[in-house]
Amino acid sequence: MFGQEIQQLIFLLSRFPGLGPRSGRRLALHLLKKKETTLLPLIHTLQRAAEAVKVCSECGNLDTSPVCSICTSTKRDSKVLCVVEEISDLWALERSGEYHGRYFVLGGKLSAISGVKPEDLKIPFLVNKIKTSGITEVVLALNPTLEGQTTLYYIRECLENLPLKITGLAHGVPMGGELDYLDDATLTTAMMRRQVV
Amino acid sequence: MPQTNGVVSLYLKDFRSYGELVLDTRAQIIVITGENGRGKTNLLEAVSLLSPSKGIRKAKTTDLPKFGSKSWGVSAGVLHSIHGDLQFGVGDLGEETPKKIIRMNGETLKTHQDIGKMITQLWLTPAMDRFVVDAPSGRREFIDHIGWTFNLEHATHISTYEHAMKERSKLLKDGVRDKIWLESLEKTIAQMGVAIVSWRETVLVLLKKIIAELLIPSGFPRFELNFEGDIETLIQNKSALEAEAFFQEKLGLSRELDAIKGGSSMGPHRSDLSFLFCPKNTPGYLCSTGEQKILILGLVLSSIKLLELKSQGVPLLLLDEVIAHLDPIYRRILFDQIKNLKVQTWMTGIDIKDFQDLRSHSIYFSP
Structure with missing residues (x-):
């Protein structure tokens, strides 16, 4: 039905996170129909991103300089370090505008089944960084999954004897959420950790 | 006949052996009788699919359409003690990728688990006859x-x-x-x-x-x-x-x-x-086939009652060919229990005469 070039384009697009064959076809059609206004600028932007974007050597974030703008910023609190699993988690926390410290992106979570070991997550590098950087608080902002919590416990144990405050994110009812739509585990945790208002 | 929370109507479309079927099921006990191969268990399976599971046969959605059809559907009107009349639909639209869809009052449920909050089911099938001695x-x-x-x-x-x-x-x-x-x-x-x-x-x-x-x-x-x-x-x-x-x-x-x-x-x-079967002080795995059936029936009956008391879902009990190993005394005991439970119960069997003692609480259907 399609030429090889179109088939290859659909195949590559359908492999993007959250997309499938149908959305891949729709996206390909959109790009090809709007060649001048969408496809060619996208090619140009992708090319520039591929050449310019680098992984920050300090925290694992993405930026155009070898050390990212968060790590070089003098306005950020260098004594507080937030450990996250993925860059998307870092971006999510940045969107909140509430956190003003620095980050460390693990790039995953401990998982024996998936073969992800402490070395793969640069945990020894993280521990060494914490020891030598004058950090006073480590926020372990890891997901409340088995692997996330195993990783949290692992890092906490590695930091056990250091003079640090180690914190984790609170669990409970999301802002704007309705109790009726929440899962039972979240509601139970929220009720158990209720606060005086 | 007293109104019982449960399935009050059932509609099947291209499901297993049924092209189209409409049933009025306003009763505490629904007895389905007929010879082998008439589709008795298919009816129980249709009801069992009103749950997050794959039903009593653990079948794939592609195994469920009537021969020659790609899609299938089971629709049920349910009387719920808190929410009143509810309409559930389960089926597969027969699209490129087979997918079971569950709807409540016309809206597709986000997760299949959600139907489990409205309807709680337990079933006993011949495949579970060795429950007491199996792994x-x-x-x-x-x-x-x-x-x-x-x-x-x-x-x-x-x-x-x-x-x-x-x-x-x-x-x-x-x-x-x-x-x-x-x-x-x-x-x-x-x-x-x-x-x-x-x-x-x-x-x-x-x-x-x-x-x-x-x-x-x-x-x-x-x-x-x-x-x-x-x-x-x-x-x-x-x-x-x-x-x-x-x-x-x-x-x-x-x-x-x-x-x-x-x-x-x-x-x-x-x-x-x-x-432990107390009348003979015998562990379950050493009991006769009939006694084992009684033990598992005791577990299932007490469990459905517990679910009725503790969960907010409508309890449904599905019993496929359960009287096969029971003598007349145990059958009477079972029927008395089912009547006392006040939980909607669906039963299958070969001969309608075997279920005569339930007639004050039942409606009968022969496919």
């Missing part, structure tokens, strides 16, 4: 199913426990002896393991209460249920925190052995539900 996993899963129907945390505990156990086994198998990593997993295993066993014990206490207060006084043979296992013994003598610490320590000490044998020799995955 313990079936008996554990049964109690766990009851347990998480009114405590979803129990399901989370089980999945977390199993996941952590797999992670630990993989580390041990691969020769990884990272102390902190293993300790982290073993801590989770111990916490979840004790929570699982504690909740199973809670469920068992509730079941025993129903058996003692409802089943036995109305003539059901006396029987006992018990969970046996290392953790069960542990929590009898220690607090939950002490039991967790002890379990975690044991896991730490058995790493090398577990690396060789795989899994772990201790934990709720090793527990077993045992039966």
Whole structure:
């Protein structure tokens, strides 16, 4: 039905996170129909991103300089370090505008089944960084999954004897959420950790 | 006939042996009779699909359309004690990718688990005849199913426990002896393991209460249920925190052995539900086929009553060919129990005459 070039384009697009064959076809059609206004600028932007974007050597974030703008910023609190699993988690926390410290992106979570070991997550590098950087608080902002919590416990144990405050994110009812739509585990945790208002 | 919460109407479209079928099912007991191959179990299966599971046959959605059709559908009007009249639809639209869809009042449910909050089902089929003597996993899963129907945390505990156990086994198998990593997993295993066993014990206490207060006084043979296992013994003598610490320590000490044998020799995955048939003081696995059937019926009847009392869903009991191994005395006892339970019950059998004692509470259907 399609030429090889179109088939290859659909195949590559359908492999993007959250997309499938149908959305891949729709996206390909959109790009090809709007060649001048969408496809060619996208090619140009992708090319520039591929050449310019680098992984920050300090925290694992993405930026155009070898050390990212968060790590070089003098306005950020260098004594507080937030450990996250993925860059998307870092971006999510940045969107909140509430956190003003620095980050460390693990790039995953401990998982024996998936073969992800402490070395793969640069945990020894993280521990060494914490020891030598004058950090006073480590926020372990890891997901409340088995692997996330195993990783949290692992890092906490590695930091056990250091003079640090180690914190984790609170669990409970999301802002704007309705109790009726929440899962039972979240509601139970929220009720158990209720606060005086 | 008194109005019972349950399925009040059933409509099948291109489902199994049925092209189209409309049934009025306003009764406490629905008896489906007929010769073999007439589609009795297909009807029970249709009702069983009004649940998050794959139904009584554990069939794939592609196995369910009538021959020659790609799509299938089961629609049911349900009377719910809190929400009133509800309309449920389950089916597959027959698109490129087979997919079971569940709708409530015309809206597609986000997760299949949501229907389990509205309708809670238990069933007994001929495939479960050896329940008392088969592998313990079936008996554990049964109690766990009851347990998480009114405590979803129990399901989370089980999945977390199993996941952590797999992670630990993989580390041990691969020769990884990272102390902190293993300790982290073993801590989770111990916490979840004790929570699982504690909740199973809670469920068992509730079941025993129903058996003692409802089943036995109305003539059901006396029987006992018990969970046996290392953790069960542990929590009898220690607090939950002490039991967790002890379990975690044991896991730490058995790493090398577990690396060789795989899994772990201790934990709720090793527990077993045992039966005792009191009239003969005989363990369940030594009972006759008929006595075993009575034991499992006792468990199922007490469980559906527990679900009726504890969950907010409409309870449905599906009994496929259950009277096959029962003599006239046990049949009468069973029928009395079903009438007393006041839970909508769907039953199948060959001969309508076998169900005459239920006529005051039943409607009959022959496919």
